[in-house]
C-alpha cells in the first residue's frame with residue numbers, strides 16, 4: 298500500500314507542502330494535518346504554490362479556494378473538490394495512505410422527489426454553468442433548464458490565448474459536457490430568449506417557458522462601431538468559440554493583422570497572433586494601454602513586453618473606416634497614414650447581451666442593477682449575473698466582466714434561487730495573459746497612489762492601488778502567493794484593507 302511517512306516538524310505551517318513528487322499536498326494547522334490532491338481541478342496547476350490561511354487553501358494561479366480540512370471547493374473558478382487522503386498523526390510522525398481517501402465524486406443525479414418547481418437559466422456560459430451545478434449540489438430536486446444557442450458551457454477565456462495560438466482547439470474547452478449535464482438532469486435547450494415576463498420567458502421562436510426562478514446570464518456582445526467597411530470579409534470579433542474558429546482559419550492565410558483596441562482581449566489577441574508569425578499592429582485611441590485600469594507605469598510595461606514580442610502600437614489613433622472591396626485591405630485613420638492589413642480584429646469592448654432582452658429594467662449601458670443576492674428589484678424570482686449585472690461589491694457597485702466573478706455569481710444566484718442568502722460579499726479577481734501572467738484583486742475605479750513592491754520593468758512586482766488610505770485593489774506579475782495571501786485577508790476583512 299503506497300504511503301508517505303514524514304516527521305510532523307518537517308511540514309511547514311501556512312503553506313501547502315508537497316513531499317517530494319508524491320501526488321499530495323500536506324496542510325498543517327498546529328498538530329492537525331490534511332492530505333489533499335496536489336493539482337488544482339481548475340487547470341491542473343500545482344497547489345503547492347498556493348497559500349493557507351484561516352482554514353482556507355487558495356490556489357495561487359486563478360484563486361480557486363478550498364476548505365483546507367475537507368478539500369471542498371468554496372470558491373471558483375473551477376467547480377470540483379479536491380481528493381482527500383487518510384492521515385494518521387502519531388508520536389510526531391505523519392502517515393498518509395495514498396490508496397484510500399475521499400474522492401468527493403459528485404454522484405449522478407437521479408431526481409427522487411416530485412418537486413414541481415422549474416428553475417430556468419438564460420445563457421450557457423460561465424455563470425449559468427456554475428449556477429446549474431450548484432443547484433444540484435445543494436440538492437434541488439426540481440427541473441433545471443439552461444437556454445442558450447452555443448451548446449454546453451465552455452471556457453471562453455482560452456479563446457484569445459491557447460485557441461488563437463493554436464495549442465488548443467475549442468473542443469478542449471468544455472466545462473460541463475452533454476453527458477455530465479444529463480447525469481445531473483440539467484436540460485440544455487438550444488435557442489435564445491427574447492423577453493422576460495412575469496413567471497415566464499419568451500423564446501425567439503415565440504414559444505414560452507414558465508419559471509419559478511430565473512437567472513439571466515447572457516454575457517456580452519462585442520461592439521461593432523458603425524464605420525465604413527465594417528462588414529468587409531476579414532473583419533472579425535472574438536467572443537464565442539465559433540468566432541474563434543473563424544479567426545483562426547483567417548489567421549492561417551493572413552500576413553498582416555490590425556488589432557483595433559488596446560484592452561485585455563485586444564492585447565491578448567495581439568500576442569497570440571504574433572506568436573503565429575503574423576505582423577501585428579495594435580491601433581488604439583489611448584497613448585498608454587490599460588492605463589485607466591492598471592495605471593500608466595504598468596500600462597507602459599505591458600506595451601514594452603508586447604513590443605519585445607514583435608507587436609507594433611499605433612497610439613492616439615482614431616479609426617475612420619476599413620478599406621477594401623469585398624475583403625479588408627487596411628484600416629483608415631485620422632491623423633495617421635492608413636495601416637495595411639489583410640485581417641482585422643475588432644476588440645473595442647462588449648455590451649451586455651441583456652440589451653436586446655425586453656422586460657428588464659436596463660441601465661444606459663444595457664446592464665441590470667441587482668441587489669446583493671443578484672435579484673432584480675421589482676421582478677419576483679428573477680436574478681441577473683455575470684457580465685450583465687451591476688452588482689454591489691465591497692469596493693462599490695460595479696459591472697465587472699471577468700470569469701471568476703461570473704463563476705461566483707453562478708453560486709450566489711443558485712443559493713438565492715433556493716432562498717439561502719450568501720452573507721459574505723465576493724472579492725473580485727481576474728487574470729490576464731499578457732506575456733507574463735498578470736493577476737488583479739479587488740476593484741479600483743480611481744486611486745490616490747500606487748505602491749509598488751518590486752519594479753514592473755525589472756521582474757516580479759506587486760502593486761497596491763490606494764484610495765483614502767485603503768487598498769482597493771492589487772496587481773501582480775510573479776508575486777502570486779503574496780496576492781493570494783492578500784485575497785484571503787480581504788475575504789476575512791470583507792473588503793478593502795488598510796494601506
Ligand SMILES: Cc1cc2nc3c(=O)[nH]c(=O)nc-3n(C[C@H](O)[C@H](O)[C@H](O)COP(=O)(O)OP(=O)(O)OC[C@H]3O[C@@H](n4cnc5c(N)ncnc54)[C@H](O)[C@@H]3O)c2cc1C
Pocket residue numbers: 419420421422423424425444445446447453454455456457488489490491514515516517535536537562650654682683684685697698699700701703726727728729730
Ligand atoms: C476571448 C475572451 C477571453 C477572456 N479572458 C478572460 C481572462 O483571461 N480572465 C477573465 O477573468 N475573464 C476573461 N474573459 C471574460 C469572461 O469570459 C467573461 O467575463 C465571462 O465569460 C462572463 O460570463 P457570463 O456568464 O456573464 O457570460 P458568457 O460566459 O459569455 O455566457 C453567456 C452565454 O449566454 C448566451 N446568450 C446570449 N444571449 C442569449 C439569449 N438572449 N438567450 C439565451 N442565451 C443567450 C451566449 O451565447 C453565451 O453562451 C474573456 C472573455 C473573452 C471573450
Ligand code: FES
Pocket residue numbers: 337338339340341342356357358359360361373374375
Ligand atoms: S489552476 Fe487553480 S485556480 Fe486555476
